[in-house]
Amino acid sequence: MSGGGGGGAEVHPTRSASTTPAHSTGKQRIICLQPPEWTGRLPVPNKLGIEERDGSLRQVAALPCCRSGPRIIAFVAQTATSDLDYVRQHREIWELRPELRAVYHDFFKTLLEACGDRRPIVELGAGPGFFREFCPESISTDVIFTPWVDVVCDGCRSPFRAASAGAVVMLDVIHHLPKPLDFLAEVTRILRPGGRLVAIEPWITPPSYVLYRYFHHEDCTLSIDVAEPFRSTGKQAFDGNATIPFRLVRSLRTRPADGLKLIRCEPFLGLAYLATLGFKRRSTMPAGVIRLAERCERIAGPLGRLASTRALLVWEKV
Numbered sequence: 001m002s003g004g005g006g007g008g009a010e011v012h013p014t015r016s017a018s019t020t021p022a023h024s025t026g027k028q029r030i031i032c033l034q035p036p037e038w039t040g041r042l043p044v045p046n047k048l049g050i051e052e053r054d055g056s057l058r059q060v061a062a063l064p065c066c067r068s069g070p071r072i073i074a075f076v077a078q079t080a081t082s083d084l085d086y087v088r089q090h091r092e093i094w095e096l097r098p099e100l101r102a103v104y105h106d107f108f109k110t111l112l113e114a115c116g117d118r119r120p121i122v123e124l125g126a127g128p129g130f131f132r133e134f135c136p137e138s139i140s141t142d143v144i145f146t147p148w149v150d151v152v153c154d155g156c157r158s159p160f161r162a163a164s165a166g167a168v169v170m171l172d173v174i175h176h177l178p179k180p181l182d183f184l185a186e187v188t189r190i191l192r193p194g195g196r197l198v199a200i201e202p203w204i205t206p207p208s209y210v211l212y213r214y215f216h217h218e219d220c221t222l223s224i225d226v227a228e229p230f231r232s233t234g235k236q237a238f239d240g241n242a243t244i245p246f247r248l249v250r251s252l253r254t255r256p257a258d259g260l261k262l263i264r265c266e267p268f269l270g271l272a273y274l275a276t277l278g279f280k281r282r283s284t285m286p287a288g289v290i291r292l293a294e295r296c297e298r299i300a301g302p303l304g305r306l307a308s309t310r311a312l313l314v315w316e317k318v
Contacts, residue, residue, distance in 0.1 A: 086238060087146050090128045093279050099290050100276045101130075104171075107200050107273075108134045111169045114198040114264065114314050118166030122190070124155045125173035138169070156182040160190040167191075170199040174313075175218070175244040181227050181257070184315075188259035191317040197260065201245035203267045203311035211309060212242035226251045245313065260315040267308030271297045274309065 094101060108131055115121060123131050126140035129148025141151040141158070153159055156179050168187050177183050187197050202212060204222070212220035218240035225231060226247050230239060249265055256262075275293035276285050297304055 083144050083236075083238060084146060087128050087144070087148075090279050091148075093282055094128065094130060096282055097276070097284050099285050099287060100278075103272050103276055103290070104130055105134060107171055110312060111171065111198050111200065114312065115167040115169065115196060118192075118195055120165060121167045121169055122160065122165045124168060124170045125176065126150075131169065131171065156186050158186060158190060162189050163192045165190045165192065166195050168195075168197045170197075170201075172201060172240075174199055174201045174248065175242055176238065176240045177244065178230050179228055180244060180248050184257045184260055187315075188257065188317060193317055195317045197313075197315040199245070199313045200310055201313060202242040203308045204243055204246040205267070205306060205308050207307040208242075208309040216242065218242060222247065245311065249313065257315070259317055261318050262313070263316050264314035265311060267305045267311040269297045269300060269304040269308055270310040 111131070112121075112135060119137070121135065121138040123135075123138050123140045124142075126132055126142045126149045127144075127146060129140055129146070132138055132140040132148060132150075139151060140149045141153055141155070142149045143152070143154055145152050151159065155173075155177065168191065174180060174183075184197075191197065202208070204212070204220075209220065209222075212218070220242045222243050224241060224243065224247060226244070229241050229244050229247075249262065252262060271293040272290055275289050300307075
């Protein structure tokens with residue numbers, strides 16, 4: 001069954017708790033809707049993001065999720081200035097490193113292949129907007145304001161209408177979610193029957209656990225509550241725990257998510273990405289190093305999955 005079809009994901013007009021004044025920026029009008037748990041004043045990066053996006057977004061007629069009403073409906077999240085700086089640094093490194101872009105483009109091709117002909121595609125955790133550049137038809141969303149997203153919202157409480165999206169795609173996002181089970185319920189709501197949630201995420205094996213635990217800047221703790229993995233530590237926008245996708249899949253084997261069926265779980269080594277050193281390095285990695293990593297992964301074949309560092313995860317709405 002396909003989740004494809006005509007039309008775009010539409011904004012749900014009634015999913016707000018309270019409304020703050022609209023911000024006018026000339027070409028676009030942005031209404032900020034506060035979720036019930038939000039308190040405090042609008043932080044500086046929100047204002048900055050609104051100003052910088054003026055003129056950089058598609059016209060409303062070309063934005064499927066906003067066919068009527070304001071250009072963007074944003075559920076406001078408290079965002080530290082360093083979050084926007086962090087995204088900007090990723091953009092700078094992205095422009096400097098063609099070999100890193102090539103590895104990510106392979107990830108993007110894998111995501112799109114798993115989506116099939118299901119449209120429209122909503123990306124969660126768009127951040128620097130890399131996937132949006134690769135797939136311009138997609139609708140980019142993130143919990144923080146950046147100049148490269150179409151819709152700012154919490155993935156657990158999105159503004160999209162029920163059964164309006166053909167696919168939801170994510171790259172390295174599930175392991176940042178404060179409430180993964182709530183997120184799956186929200187994805188089930190917005191997906192059409194046969195629609196898919198497609199993600200590439202960190203994966204835990206004995207070797208990768210050592211990698212993520214001792215050589216990565218994010219947390220890697222197996223003893224977590226899958227429903228609220230950051231309950232004891234608190235959660236900032238870019239806080240993550242590499243074990244969340246692994247624990248989530250294992251949890252759902254015994255207690256499947258209502259309306260979603262896991263149809264693919266494909267761990268892989270991911271040596272090419274490891275060889276790039278990710279966004280920790282500003283200078284280009286020699287192309288020969290990347291080719292060697294790719295060759296080693298091909299030689300390892302199925303045995304290499306015993307040391308997988310990532311996995312392709314695909315859920316389908318039933």
